[in-house]
Amino acid sequence: MSILSYLTYFLAVLTILISIIIVMENRNPSRTMAWLLVLILLPVVGIFFYLYIGQNHRKKKTFIKKRKHDYEVLRQLLQEQASFSQNTYIFKQAFKGLRGRLIPLLMNNTHSPITVNNETKILKNGDNTYREILDAIRNAKDHIHMEYFIIKESKIGFEIQQALIEQATAGIKVRLIYDAVGCWKAKKEFFTAMRDAGIEVFAFLPVSIPLFGSRLNYRNHRKILIIDGKIGFLGGVNIGDEYLGKNPRLGFWRDTHLKIKGEALYVLQAIFLMDWYFVSGEEIDSIRYFPKQSHCGEQMIQIAASGPDSYWESIHQAYFTALTSATQKVYMVSPYLIPDESILVALKTAAISGIDVRIILPGRYDHKTVFWASRSHFMELLEAGVKIYEYQKGFIHSKIVIADNNFSSIGTANLDIRSFSLNFEVNAFIYDTDVNREMTIDFLLDLEDSKEIMLEDHKKRGVSYRVKESLARLFSPIL
Template identity: 35%
Template sequence: MKTFASIKNTSRTGMHAALLALILLSTLLVGCGSLPTIVPDMDTQSARSIEMKGGRGILSEQQTKAVLDKLKQQNGDSTLLDRHLAVEGAVTGSPLVTGNKVTLLIDGPATYASMTQAIQAARYHINMETYIMEDDEVGRQFSDMLIAMQKKGVQVNLMYDSVGALNTPRAFFQPMIDAGVKVLEFNPLNPTQVRKDWEVNQRDHRKLLVVDGKTAFVGGINISSVYSAGSFSKRKSRKRDADSKEVPWRDTQVRVDGPVALEFQKLFIDTWNKQRGPDLGEHNYFPKVAAAGGEIVRAIGSSPDDPYSVIYATFISAIHHAESSIYLTNAYFVPDPQLRDALKNAAKRGVDVRLVLPSTSDSSLVLYASRSFYQELLEAGIRIYERQDALLHSKTAIIDGVWSTVGSTNLDWRSFVFNQEINAVILSPQFGAQMKNMFDRDLGASKEITLKEWEQRPVSERMKEFGASVWARLL
């Protein structure tokens, strides 16, 4: 059953009446959404059969072998790397691309600084896709910057989600439009403004920036002043209401320089064209891109229009084949039965499974729905931690120290069935070590939830969890 999107990150003053009307209206929309059944048989392919792409196109078998041999020399346990390369190569979708440099960006300040540098260095085109772009200090800074680059002759194309930007006045975008920036509202809520079918339940949750086809940013960070502060302050903040902008937001982004940026470019342009946006013009959006590093990266996008979510299939397959560790950090954790079973089975076979989840959220319904699964997971031997002193919004995973992903995808039904999402998968022990260090920092700022403690929680909390769990598939 499709229902109207649960509104995340948009709980601001004046929203409630409008949202209530939209939610009531959306109950008239009926449809079906399902997830694919993933069987753990992906290891039938060998690493030698993997097709890999570089800056000049598909690599030969000999070139691919050279890349993989070099990667294995850098990794102490090549067996784990072999397995995850085979699994990733077996999942259909975009290609594995070599020759990339990947930079891990923790929280808003580091991300915005790197995005600003890339935007100001642009020479030809800038494509930005975001769920939220707020009319606040950060939003205005990016607006001014995009206008300045457009006036310099760089073509700027901006796509934002109609629900995500529900609180942003449409007048905010007008100066950009007047300057020549091409602006596209994804699936407008106003039915008189739709360019295709009115699909109010399908939202664009992606956070993507592609500059000149050679640099891409992807992760969980929107354009908003809630990201103005870092979340690892040494000074412990007092507990505040989750809606307060004083609460630091904990999030993660990656910057990828190299040929895989073209794969992210394809995803942007495909969505733009499906939304019937303005003609993007002749701007050589797919130039030749030289290698910038040695990392293997896959750009994965999912859409409700697809037969199934490739991101979901990738997650499940990687978890099925984990041998030593699964470390997940996720803001909205409402797992379906197959994902829960995959995690429990991994713990049963001796894999160290740990989850870092929010202790507070901008969606209390999602928070309690998430907690409704704690008992089941804790009993299976999965360790759960709740991040303190920050609002966790990050969506990352590191498996066996070699398979990593950063993106916009939450581990919930909405992300896998109803949303446009985007992730980068990085196959690298070096980048995996950076991800593990970041995960450890989050663990250090988190409180572990033990089974004994959880069984002693108040009845009132259990009732909230049960009530929220009823809506789990619709969140």
Template identity: 30%
Template sequence: MPFQQGAQQLVCYQRLPTSQHMIAFIVALSFILGIVSAVHAILETRTPQGAIAWVVCLLVFPIVSVPAYWVLGRSRFHGYVNAWQEASDAIRKPLDEALEEFKPLQVQAPESMPEYAAITRLANFQFVTGNHTELLIDGQNTFESIEAGIEAATDYVLFQFYILRLDGVGNRFKEQLIRKAREGVKVLVLYDELGSSSLAKENAASLVAPNISVRPFNTRQGRRNRFQLNFRNHRKIVVVDGRVAWLGGLNVGDDYLGLDPKLSPWRDTHMRIEGPAAVTAQAIFVSDWYWAAREFLDFLSWRPYPTEAAGKPALVLGSGPADELETASLFFTTVLNLARERIWIATPYFIPDEATMVALRLALLRGTEVRILTPRLNDNWFVRQAANVYLSELADMGARIFFYEKGFMHQKVVLIDSAAAIIGTVNFDNRSFRLNFEVSGAVADSEFANQVETMLEQDFGNSTEASDYRLRDQPFLDRLQARTAALLAPVL
């Protein structure tokens, strides 16, 4: 018995140095990988703030940060770029032919607006006239409008959402799309697999029928992208026959009708565009579909159909991590610099980048009215805390801050003077500006801008204005939480 105890102790003593060596090896390896990853972050991260945040995390906490960086740290989606370049020859011919028909409809740059050239270069297109636009407020109006459009489809329906749930609303659309497909209408359904994670394979399969194709966007396809979770397709686009398009903040689900008791009532905004600008929305869908399915849709119509000679000028802009430039950030910075009278921004997530903050500061300095509308109730605690830093700074400079009180506000709307309004999927945060695939509809028309103004005035009426909003006056823990969240915002 003593011999056995002595043997056991000897084994333990022999194992101890080996375990220590293994731990030392793992720690050393993690720091080496942290240094290598930090160098990669310095070279590849799009913003200095993001690069600094990653470098600090990688060097101080490498065991946790290294795997996080290689899963979440990429800011350019090279696989999407390469796939699109491979298909460009097949796609270019019909698009070039369509562009010839667009030329008479394109809005030329006013001599007094050099910023217009920047906008058109970012969009790779110009504002086009001949559009009828309709403002859609909240879920009921939006879903009824989309259902009516699908019902009128004769050739095809393109149906893309970040979140697609087959609940009450989702099943209504499913049954309608299957019925239209049986009538001979081609239907394509595209969804983001992360946003639509509740869409089980069995439910997705229930959408498949003759004339219907269903695909997840699948950012992780391909060996290099297998562990990439950072890029998401946040777009919401419906196109019918290449003539009418819908885009905005609403996904497909019962909660967007205000049926989620935690986030009810739900406040959101969408828009309907009929006319040549709908073809631009179609082109964005086609690009996403090619990545998802490696299939070019040669049955689509690319001919623009103006609704009326004096229709509204509109532009549909796609943006995302496959762009050479930071399209969304540059676009909104340019638009904000155009404002002379007012900038009204409604967004659920307000964590602007430095360029956007500079544009807002300059607007306030030149006397432009700036209003920020964001929800009091938020589904993201981290975002809500970080937003306090930016809201406080703008409030100190004279911006008016409004907290929406009547449920959860999810709309993404920008109003510039009385001249233009933008409705889409872009939140004012790093994720929307750089990591998500997004879409925005801009309408340069005073009548439409007035409709948006009326809508936002009602939202302000359902809000509380923080007339003396200063973070420095808040309790210590609140200030610490806000500053810490803002510090981490560039990497999330």
């Protein structure tokens, strides 16, 4: 037999073995079929991508170990903070419907307590967000904890870098986690300058080659900033000039971030410190980072984290519950729409049952394949009565959910399989009518800058559009 024959035989055996492994993992059937299709049509590419990004992440020892440690930290924290209510029975009785289901759900699947002494400020777009962030950093008195998916060597990136360096030089404790892939274009010197100033800096799941490696698929998509344990931020805004609308192709950048004061910061701080332990090996449990909170307000908030280290896909389950429990409306904004079958069915079922379901998506793309994969779902959603709008003013990057009149979510999770299953994400779930009202007003204003996709018009789209959608959709379960 020739070498080519041996290679062909070896490739066939390897393809069969991997196919058996995929089937035995009992994945979601659509994802299983997608992987099998890739293996059959593109065996070399399929084998390569499965070995590097396709394996069952929730069974990896690294994430199991992290999950066990994280749950123990949260358990100890909840014991120490007596003001946190953990009685799921009380909430089921006190709040019927949506809140009565969501609050116990997040208590159980993330061990996230419901906090009631909170005040929030919704930050629209990069300019408002960076102004608040820089002001908070420059006024820090004890510590600064920062965790970001993307930090770019840009004008705003250097401005924040210098603010952190100045505070570290002044004796403030500064810790920074950046995602190794999200920041792979940043030069080594960018972070070295911060380390030289006394800032503790760690990359999250570094990979030796940015485009390849078994860790490539598990990215830290969180954006967390905590100042003195008193002020916290999370949401959609990374650190880069494009978030200020300076990308000439994408133009104006519409985004949403959240500033929090109050007891919800205990949980946000715990999430950061658990990630800090994962990247640095340093376990921090000092009360210094959990100061007593003065009265801030009466907003009820749960902070939920999810990722490959979570036993449950907690944010995915929360979105599903919001869709299946709402009685009036569900408004959603996301830069990407690649739902799994459960979210797709929930969206259609809610609309068919008479719920006002509206989704705002970008009218232009930052990732071409994801854009067309998102559009591949339009037909069945429109036929079910879901209203879909494409943002025309620029690029919309917000990640929000508004349901009925007393529930809202702002965070880092997109409406896609990657955010639900693969990325490390964090969302704030807010049970407050005033916040809901403000976010609804913002949503309706964004609708004015959007174009509604009409079913009859969509049916008339050209063949080239349909081909792009169909090809992109084949890869949607693994995007």
